[in-house]
Amino acid sequence: MRGEPNENGAVVVAGTTVLAVGDFQKIKRDFLVNDFEIVDLGDGLIVPGWVNAHTHLEFSDIEKPLGFPGIKFTDWIRKIVQRRFQANSQESNTDSASSKSHAIESGLQESIQAGTRAIGEIATAPFDINDYTRLKAPIVTRCFLEQLGRDQAHYPHQESELTSFLSQNQPSHQTFKRGASPHAPYSVSDLLFNQIQTISRSAATPVAMHVAETVEERDLLESASGDFVDLLKEFGSWNPADYTGEMNILSILKRLAEAKHALVVHGNYLNEQELDLIASHPEKMSIAFCPRTHRFFKHAEYPLQKMLDRKLNICLGTDSRASNPDLNLFKEAQEVASSFPNLSPDTILEMATINGSRALGLPASIGTISADHHASLNFISHPEIPPPIRPTDWMFDEASQCKPVFKVESTI
Numbered sequence: 001m002r003g004e005p006n007e008n009g010a011v012v013v014a015g016t017t018v019l020a021v022g023d024f025q026k027i028k029r030d031f032l033v034n035d036f037e038i039v040d041l042g043d044g045l046i047v048p049g050w051v052n053a054h055t056h057l058e059f060s061d062i063e064k065p066l067g068f069p070g071i072k073f074t075d076w077i078r079k080i081v082q083r084r085f086q087a088n089s090q091e092s093n094t095d096s097a098s099s100k101s102h103a104i105e106s107g108l109q110e111s112i113q114a115g116t117r118a119i120g121e122i123a124t125a126p127f128d129i130n131d132y133t134r135l136k137a138p139i140v141t142r143c144f145l146e147q148l149g150r151d152q153a154h155y156p157h158q159e160s161e162l163t164s165f166l167s168q169n170q171p172s173h174q175t176f177k178r179g180a181s182p183h184a185p186y187s188v189s190d191l192l193f194n195q196i197q198t199i200s201r202s203a204a205t206p207v208a209m210h211v212a213e214t215v216e217e218r219d220l221l222e223s224a225s226g227d228f229v230d231l232l233k234e235f236g237s238w239n240p241a242d243y244t245g246e247m248n249i250l251s252i253l254k255r256l257a258e259a260k261h262a263l264v265v266h267g268n269y270l271n272e273q274e275l276d277l278i279a280s281h282p283e284k285m286s287i288a289f290c291p292r293t294h295r296f297f298k299h300a301e302y303p304l305q306k307m308l309d310r311k312l313n314i315c316l317g318t319d320s321r322a323s324n325p326d327l328n329l330f331k332e333a334q335e336v337a338s339s340f341p342n343l344s345p346d347t348i349l350e351m352a353t354i355n356g357s358r359a360l361g362l363p364a365s366i367g368t369i370s371a372d373h374h375a376s377l378n379f380i381s382h383p384e385i386p387p388p389i390r391p392t393d394w395m396f397d398e399a400s401q402c403k404p405v406f407k408v409e410s411t412i
């Protein structure tokens with residue numbers, strides 16, 4: 001991640017920590033005197049653990065995406081709301097451990113097995129940190145507490161909930177870090193959005209928000225029309241006076257730019273002006289692209305090239321199992337490679353690792369292979385390594401396979 005690949009390279013690992021990385025012959029001279037065991041992984045690529053910048057682990061027990069490919073987004077939202085309602089009522093009828101805790105745990109397990117080093121998680125209340133730390137897994141979570149509500153009377157506790165969540169932030173905690181997530185422009189009132197901004201600014205924590213995910217979101221914000229009107233009516237939160245055009249995507253982005261780090265999730269339909277605004281805050285603003293979820297909803301072509309032209313920090317996310325069959329970030333990278341064949345695999349590798357780490361406000365040791373840091377490594381192989389093209393050129397081929405190098409039980 002910090003230069004050209006090391007051909008015939010080696011990584012020295014003691015316990016779960018990287019001691020050195022570099023040329024195999026040099027490493028052999030420096031370390032073999034200490035009785036290090038040599039493990040030859042064969043022909044392939046050693047890359048850093050993945051950073052999955054956007055997911056919702058509470059849906060990790062869903063077997064297949066809700067609805068069908070090309071489902072109308074608002075119909076999918078109806079299915080999500082219905083599922084959450086059913087889960088809540090089931091829970092209140094049983095004494096069994098919370099199904100949400102189980103789903104989160106199984107999502108973490110799945111992520112680790114897929115070679116994920118860090119995740120950008122959207123959590124909902126009631127929140128229990130043990131759901132994330134119980135496994136003592138070698139995975140770092142930036143947990144954004146989701147906030148939604150168009151009508152303060154229905155959601156009176158959001159402000160105090162977030163304040164209390166962020167007040168427990170311990171930036172030095174190795175594996176668990178906090179942030180805030182105003183859900184989306186169609187589900188958050190102006191008032192709540194302001195409150196979230198103020199609270200997260202004073203706590204100096206990152207913010208993540210779903211923005212410009214659908215065309216209908218723009219219809220709602222700019223002309224108080226489209227599919228979201230019916231949805232909001234159904235939920236009893238329709239108030240045409242809220243949609244004067246003042247709270248539009250550009251104004252939302254301007255406000256997100258005030259956060260310590262702002263992660264714009266999806267951004268499928270951002271226009272030139274909005275992309276320029278993000279580009280004018282390169283240190284703070286990032287975009288999470290969720291390629292297979294994008295395909296599931298059959299959105300228009302992702303404006304990836306326009307983002308790359310503006311040098312935006314683009315990272316990858318799986319989103320949840322409610323719109324994706326699994327939580328495997330390597331498959332997202334393969335999806336990008338097949339949808340954008342002219343894109344360099346090196347760029348995709350950055351999107352899948354270090355860019356995510358930057359977007360989530362995590363140390364640069366996450367998303368790179370660095371001495372003195374956790375040995376979260378993946379090995380990519382190919383059943384038939386093509387003749388001498390540059391080794392990384394086949395990295396995200398459809399036939400390539402990725403496996404974590406170490407056993408998943410290792411703890412930090």
Ligand SMILES: [Zn+2]
Binds near residue numbers: 054
């Ligand atoms: Zn999402």
